[in-house]
Amino acid sequence: MIQDNDRPIYHYLPPEGLLWDPCAALFWKGRYHLFYLHSSWAHDGPPRRPDGYMYKAWAHISSADLVHWDHHPNAIERGQTGNIFLFNGTPTIIFPHPDGGGASCIASNPSGDLMDWRFEPADPVLRHPVQGTGLYPDNNDVTAWQEGEWCYALTGTRDTPGKGDTLHLFRSSDLADWEQVDRFYESERRWTGDKDDCSCPDFFELGSKRMLLHYCHNQPHGSRYYLGRFEDQRFYPEAFDRINWPGGNLHAPRTMLDEKGRRILFANLNEGRSMSACMAAGWMGVLSLPVVISLNPDEDRICYEPATELQTLRQDLTQRDDVVVETDTEFLLPEARGDSLEFELEMEPRGASEFGLKVRCAPDGSEETLVSFTLDPQTIQIDFRMASLRDDLNHQEPGIQAAPFDLKQGEGFKLRVFLDRSVLEVFAGDQRYLAQRIFPTHPGGLDVKLYSRGGPTFFRRLRAWQMSGLTDTNH
Incomplete structure (x- = not known):
């Protein structure tokens, strides 16, 4: 895998096997801890249920700087997407039982080292049967948090058939006896479909609002969120938006709050390759870069920013200022050639209808x-129709991931782009964060160009850095 030209060098991924959902995240005792679903493909491959489902462990990594990650022993050998929280000060994890059936499991870590997890009783399926009328045992991702005397849990990702996404709220004062409270919220068809789900839920405070971050499996599937109020044990959504858009590769986001008060998001940048191609390569899935999210001034959407710690990976700065790219032309940047780069751009269209990198x-x-802005309609988009000549990719048509972009009077067009071989992450100002998997095949496919269509574009500022690779430590 060392010679694999698709394998990123500054994004985290395990040495081998499947990286799936980031299932829990916690800043604890000065370190950033992340747990993700992992299946090893070494030896005879991962164990499977009788129905063929591939069991996944909760792999555990931690970092002091959000850049370099240490490996730790698995927290759980067979788990599903859940969460980690503090119950009366004790780290506690909750997750669906891997054999399904609507049951959730709880384990605690009294020592506080996030290593020694205790299940009581020993059989976790008996620990916490969170199930009830209206729940869907085939899709029972779960999250939990403590508020006052109560521990609240959310599970059951759909409403009754035809009523779309919801969650079901449970509460307990001791993590042993649980009562079902009610549906957590009612979804609206102006935002979501009647067959949508609310999987991989993560519920937290963001500024003056509560945010329900989640993933929808129904088309157009993707990561998205609600902003609203939490009152009288019920959530009232007031705003809704998507994070990735049709064709994008951002899956199962999870967040943590650090000592600086930053809410940091991680996700799985899932594949465009087939399962057989991934298994032949020996790896599947990549962890996103750490993204800081915050509430915008109007409190109706979130803002995105790559964590500042990533700047430590920068090497060999090249820069250009005041470049005019004429109508329907390209401008080659030979000094920025490569497959692992970061870019900062400030642009001003002077008649152009589409422009970018x-x-x-x-x-x-x-x-x-292509990473570009369009003006009619106003979008930020990643055009990956010509990203690869491979014939084994399952990218979603039409091959362009496009998100609405609102340019306010007096603002310019700003881009932050992170390229890491087969991974592309894009920040359009602070409004949009898009991720895309690309798999170029040409060995010389390293050129970088500016371009403008429909009129000229003035590129006020361009900064490009070669990015260094990660090192990690096995514990």
């Missing part, structure tokens, strides 16, 4: 990926 461009024009 091309990366992983093949010299013969056979492959390229």
